[in-house]
Amino acid sequence: MTRLYRILLLIVLVLAFAVILPWQWYPREWRVWYADTFGASGFQQQAEVIPPTPSDNAEEACPPDIRGWRKAQTIAGIEITASPNCLADNPHAVAAFVKGTNNVGHMTLMNARLSPDAVVKGRDLDGDGDPDAIHIRLEVFELNGGSPDLDVPVTQYSIAPGITPGLWVFAPKSAGMSTENFESLLAQPGLRLPSPAIRVEQGDKVIVTLENTHYMPHTIHFHGVDHPFLTANGEGNDGVPVISEKPVMPGKQRSYEMQPRQTGTMFYHCHVEVQAHVLMGLNGMFIIEENRPNNWVQTFNIGDGFVRNSSVAVKEKYDREYDLHYLDLDKELGEKIQQSNDPRIVTQLINREYDISQADFEYYTLNGRSFPYTARDSLIVTAPGETVKLRVVNGGSEGVAIHTHGHKVTITHYDGVEHPEPARITRDVVWIASAQRVDLELSTENDGLHSYGEGVWLMHDHQEKGVTTNGFGPGGNVSAIVYERYLQDNGWPMTFGMGWKNFLTPGFYQRQEDGSGATALLASVEESGPSIMRLALLAVLAGLFFGLLVSWVLKGRSRV
Amino acid sequence: MSKIFSRPLLFLFALILGSPGYGADAHHHHMPGMTMDATGMVMGGNKDKLPDDCESINGDFEINVVAGTEYAEPYASTMFGFDKHEWQVKPCSRITVNFKNEDDVRHQWMLHGLPKYLYDRGMFHMEAAGGHSQTGVFIVPSDNKTYLVHCDIAQHMEKGMKAQLVVGSGSGDLWSIPGVTADFERPAGILSSKPWYALLISVPVFLFVFFVGLRFFR
Numbered sequence: 001m002t003r004l005y006r007i008l009l010l011i012v013l014v015l016a017f018a019v020i021l022p023w024q025w026y027p028r029e030w031r032v033w034y035a036d037t038f039g040a041s042g043f044q045q046q047a048e049v050i051p052p053t054p055s056d057n058a059e060e061a062c063p064p065d066i067r068g069w070r071k072a073q074t075i076a077g078i079e080i081t082a083s084p085n086c087l088a089d090n091p092h093a094v095a096a097f098v099k100g101t102n103n104v105g106h107m108t109l110m111n112a113r114l115s116p117d118a119v120v121k122g123r124d125l126d127g128d129g130d131p132d133a134i135h136i137r138l139e140v141f142e143l144n145g146g147s148p149d150l151d152v153p154v155t156q157y158s159i160a161p162g163i164t165p166g167l168w169v170f171a172p173k174s175a176g177m178s179t180e181n182f183e184s185l186l187a188q189p190g191l192r193l194p195s196p197a198i199r200v201e202q203g204d205k206v207i208v209t210l211e212n213t214h215y216m217p218h219t220i221h222f223h224g225v226d227h228p229f230l231t232a233n234g235e236g237n238d239g240v241p242v243i244s245e246k247p248v249m250p251g252k253q254r255s256y257e258m259q260p261r262q263t264g265t266m267f268y269h270c271h272v273e274v275q276a277h278v279l280m281g282l283n284g285m286f287i288i289e290e291n292r293p294n295n296w297v298q299t300f301n302i303g304d305g306f307v308r309n310s311s312v313a314v315k316e317k318y319d320r321e322y323d324l325h326y327l328d329l330d331k332e333l334g335e336k337i338q339q340s341n342d343p344r345i346v347t348q349l350i351n352r353e354y355d356i357s358q359a360d361f362e363y364y365t366l367n368g369r370s371f372p373y374t375a376r377d378s379l380i381v382t383a384p385g386e387t388v389k390l391r392v393v394n395g396g397s398e399g400v401a402i403h404t405h406g407h408k409v410t411i412t413h414y415d416g417v418e419h420p421e422p423a424r425i426t427r428d429v430v431w432i433a434s435a436q437r438v439d440l441e442l443s444t445e446n447d448g449l450h451s452y453g454e455g456v457w458l459m460h461d462h463q464e465k466g467v468t469t470n471g472f473g474p475g476g477n478v479s480a481i482v483y484e485r486y487l488q489d490n491g492w493p494m495t496f497g498m499g500w501k502n503f504l505t506p507g508f509y510q511r512q513e514d515g516s517g518a519t520a521l522l523a524s525v526e527e528s529g530p531s532i533m534r535l536a537l538l539a540v541l542a543g544l545f546f547g548l549l550v551s552w553v554l555k556g557r558s559r560v
Numbered sequence: 561m562s563k564i565f566s567r568p569l570l571f572l573f574a575l576i577l578g579s580p581g582y583g584a585d586a587h588h589h590h591m592p593g594m595t596m597d598a599t600g601m602v603m604g605g606n607k608d609k610l611p612d613d614c615e616s617i618n619g620d621f622e623i624n625v626v627a628g629t630e631y632a633e634p635y636a637s638t639m640f641g642f643d644k645h646e647w648q649v650k651p652c653s654r655i656t657v658n659f660k661n662e663d664d665v666r667h668q669w670m671l672h673g674l675p676k677y678l679y680d681r682g683m684f685h686m687e688a689a690g691g692h693s694q695t696g697v698f699i700v701p702s703d704n705k706t707y708l709v710h711c712d713i714a715q716h717m718e719k720g721m722k723a724q725l726v727v728g729s730g731s732g733d734l735w736s737i738p739g740v741t742a743d744f745e746r747p748a749g750i751l752s753s754k755p756w757y758a759l760l761i762s763v764p765v766f767l768f769v770f771f772v773g774l775r776f777f778r
Contacts, residue, residue: 017766106596115666115689116598139665141714148718148736155714173666175601175687177712182672182683191714211665211690215639215719250639251629251663253690341718342637 005548012544019541032345036353058504059161062086062376062492070491076104078296080308084381084484086491089301090189094308097172097299100131113190115173119299125205129294134200135207136299137173140214140282141191142166146338153338155179155187160370160469162506165334165363168280170195170220170268172300173211190302193368194325194395195268195284197301199311202263202291209255210248215343216350217247217272218282220256223435224266224416225286227258239271247272260288264416265391265437275356279330280337283395285323285437288416289313304367305378310389318441319386324366324378326432326461326477328396331362331470361398364466364476371469371478372503375493380481382444384454390440394432400466400477402430404442406457407481408449413439426450429462442481454483456493469509599692600666604674604684607654611675611701614652621649621656625669627688627711627721628662635738638720640667640711645723645738648730651702655725658695661688668711671725675701704728 026034065088072082075095083089092111096104100121101114109116115137122133144153144164153164155178171191180186200206210220221239229244231237236245237256248254269283285304289297292312301307304323307314314321336349363370367378382388390409394400410426412419415437419425426449432438443450460467460478469475482493502508593605610617631641640663649655659669671684684698700707704727711721724734733741 013766013770017762109596116596117689139713143714145715145718154718175596175666176685177668177670178714179712182670182681182712187714213665213713213716215715249629251665253664343639343719344637 005551008544008548012541012548015541015544028342028345032348035339058501061372061500061504062490064490076108078309083306083308084487084491085306085377085379086375087377088491089303089305089308091308093172093190093300093302094298098296098309100299109175113174113176113188115175118173121299126203126291128291130201130296132201132204134204134299135209136198137209137211138170138220139173139211140218141169141171141178141187142214142337143169143187143191143193143281144334144338146341148341150185152185154185155191156185157187157192157368158373159193159329159363159365159368160373160475160509161504163363163370163469163509165329165331166280166337167193167329167334168214168270168277168282168337169193170270170282170284172196172302192303193281193365194304194327195282197285197287197304197323197325197391198268199287199289199297199299199301200260201289201295201297201311202260204259206258206260207255208258209253211253212248212250215250216347217241217249218270218277219245219247219254219272220268221271222256222258222266222268222286224264224437225258225268225288226260226262227256231255231257241272262416263288263290264413264418265393265439266416267393267395267435267437269395269435273351276333276350276354278395279328279333279356279397280350281327281329283327285325285391285393287323287391303377306381314389317387318389320382321389322380322391324390324392325368326392326394326396326400326402327365327368328361328398328466329363329365330356330359333359356397361396361465362470364396364461364468366477366479370475371467372474372500374477374479376491378479379487379491379493380442380459380479381484381487382442382481383484384444384446384451386444388442388444390442391437392430392432392440393437394434397434399431399433399463401462402432402459403462404428404457404459404481406452406455407442407444409440409442411438412441413437444483454485456483456486456495457481472509472511474503475509598689600661600686600688600694602686602694602696604679604698605696606678606684606699607697609678609699611652611678611699613702614699616652617654617699618650618652620654621647622658623647623655624658624660626660626662627667627669630662632720632738635720638738640716641720641738642669642723646726646740647723648726649700651700651704651728653727654697654699656695656697657686658693659686659688660693661690664690666690666713667716667721668713670710670712671698672708672710673705674698674707700725700727704730706730706732706734708734 069091070083070088073080073091075091076099078095078098080091080094090112092108096108096112096114097119101116101118102120118137120135121131125132143155143157144166145155147154156164158164174190178191180188212218219239219241227237229238238244241247266286268286270277289311290313295312297311298309301323304325307321307323310321333354337346340346366374369378408426408428410424430438445451446453458480467473467476467478480493486494488494594603595601626643629640631643632638661667666687666689669686674682674684676682686694686696688694707725709723709725710717720738722737724737735741
């Protein structure tokens with residue numbers, strides 16, 4: 001018997017030692033195996049738990065426009081229209097994108113936080129008064145990534161209160177820091193989801209250079225954009241690693257060339273391990289505008305949304321123009337970049353172990369935000385008797401069924417190709433499959449068909465998952481068509497229902513409050529404890545320990 | 561009469577031309593000590609303004625730094641790197657940094673924690689475009705301090721572009737500097753911040769429990 005006890009004691013001690021041994025002293029391969037088998041380590045759990053926030057800590061619905069970005073202004077000789085939404089795009093960046101970063105002054109570049117070669121606008125090839133040789137430079141940024149020193153995501157970007165999924169985005173080549181300032185962990189306003197809409201003119205000689213500032217290989221594929229299979233010097237130009245070229249490694253760059261003959265709303269995305277990279281956020285809208293004289297197009301629309309400087313052809317037909325980018329995100333995929341700081345492990349987790357066939361999608365975004373943040377920068381603001389152009393792309397992996405309350409919209413283009421006018425369809429639910437684009441004409445003529453009149457009319461994906469954030473509503477891609485009369489001075493919509501204060505707390509999306517406001521008793525729902533496997537292991541240890549103790553006591557008695 | 565006045569006037573003219581900021585080259589703009597062009601930028605450059613606590617410049621140091629993915633190779637779990645991750649200088653010294661970027665994308669050599677009355681946001685910041693070099697000069701104050709040096713492009717510090725400038729005897733090593741204090745996996749667990757301390761405690765405890773246990777069941 002004593003022999004058995006000794007063996008048991010040894011087992012207990014070894015197990016206890018294994019549990020107590022600090023996590024980082026184990027070989028890396030063991031840790032990867034452990035994370036795969038038993039789930040998250042302490043590092044991951046810490047990242048998930050957000051301390052409960054009382055609702056009187058609610059964020060300001062609409063942060064004040066301290067920098068004066070919303071108002072109409074002239075920068076570097078470019079007249080920039082006022083932006084109706086609460087959060088406006090940086091007008092200095094808009095001016096630099098219209099004129100070219102090579103043609104604006106030092107102060108404009110500093111305020112825009114752009115590199116002088118981000119958008120180089122060169123010669124006027126057709127002599128119609130606008131530049132046609134365009135050189136665009138894109139970088140790749142990781143938002144909400146992990147850090148070896150902090151237990152919160154770095155270069156932070158929230159899609160909704162307290163929701164910071166790991167993301168990768170393309171962004172115009174910037175200058176200086178990625179954060180707002182060195183005391184802040186927040187990403188500077190130019191770095192955000194979605195990857196920006198890119199605009200060029202039909203017939204422009206375009207070079208797009210991908211400068212890979214990220215720690216994983218990437219490429220760009222120009223989906224639907226007229227481009228040759230090979231560049232002039234015979235290199236791959238389609239962005240597909242298995243067919244046309246090797247991926248662009250970290251710290252390297254590659255240029256893509258095109259001179260698009262056709263117009264339309266197109267798409268671009270990374271083509272490396274597409275089942276993961278595209279869904280991390282590496283996809284954006286690519287628009288080829290009709291060729292017109294003196295047509296200085298706004299090369300980038302950061303974060304999509306309201307187009308502050310529409311092209312000549314759009315201005316001929318429409319009063320306003322909006323870019324709308326729908327994207328669903330897999331929470332678990334985004335968390336992978338926060339799980340390890342080792343590029344080899346992240347590569348393994350994303351490129352090899354991520355199984356999209358077992359995935360579900362938790363976050364539904366419009367222009368990189370979920371409700372209520374969509375109301376800050378992605379409302380469609382209009383007025384009676386207007387015609388508004390909406391360019392819509394679905395960058396996600398599931399279809400979206402966009403429903404417009406109070407309006408029926410007319411589909412003018414499918415995948416950038418104009419639909420013949422007599423055959424056009426007017427409807428109130430528009431289905432858009434993955435990677436598809438539609439151009440919509442929103443008429444605000446109050447005739448009971450196109451519009452039912454002025455108001456704050458919701459606009460959302462009518463697949464009900466799409467109006468939730470991690471399965472909890474209201475959230476997701478809910479936005480609204482808002483008439484100017486129903487817009488407050490600061491760009492926030494007038495609402496007549498329940499207050500939004502609860503929605504503006506991180507705790508709300510941790511399910512601490514019922515979406516209808518009916519109960520406030522669910523605080524413990526989302527508290528994540530140790531995994532079941534870990535508890536079971538502890539139970540085995542405790543069982544062995546007490547078993548030994550009891551049998552030792554009994555043994556003592558029997559001797560007496 | 562004119563001859564009497566011409567000398568002081570000439571002197572005054574020379575003084576204006578020679579004063580810092582007036583005759584500066586075309587790259588100098590609204591901020592003193594700042595240059596910016598297509599090859600990159602230098603912010604917070606300071607060749608001659610002494611920190612309040614320094615009597616004089618206590619020697620000149622020259623630091624040559626090369627940046628690129630190639631320099632990440634010696635250190636596991638990094639992707640970007642500098643050729644050196646630690647430099648030591650004397651208090652009140654003037655430091656010239658020659659920063660060379662061998663990658664095709666931009667990189668930064670950014671130093672934090674300098675006195676804010678002398679450096680905007682307490683920062684000396686260099687950015688070199690892909691394949692380009694930048695040179696900048698700054699003067700450190702008199703206290704013994706370890707300054708953080710890094711590249712602030714998203715994830716570049718986390719993936720290896722983190723270094724320290726030790727002034728005098730310094731104020732202790734910073735966390736996760738490749739080759740100096742690098743454990744790029746974030747530490748977790750109760751005793752992990754001082755691994756040797758943990759080892760010192762856990763090994764005797766293990767041995768004690770082990771032998772006491774054996775004695776009990778003998």
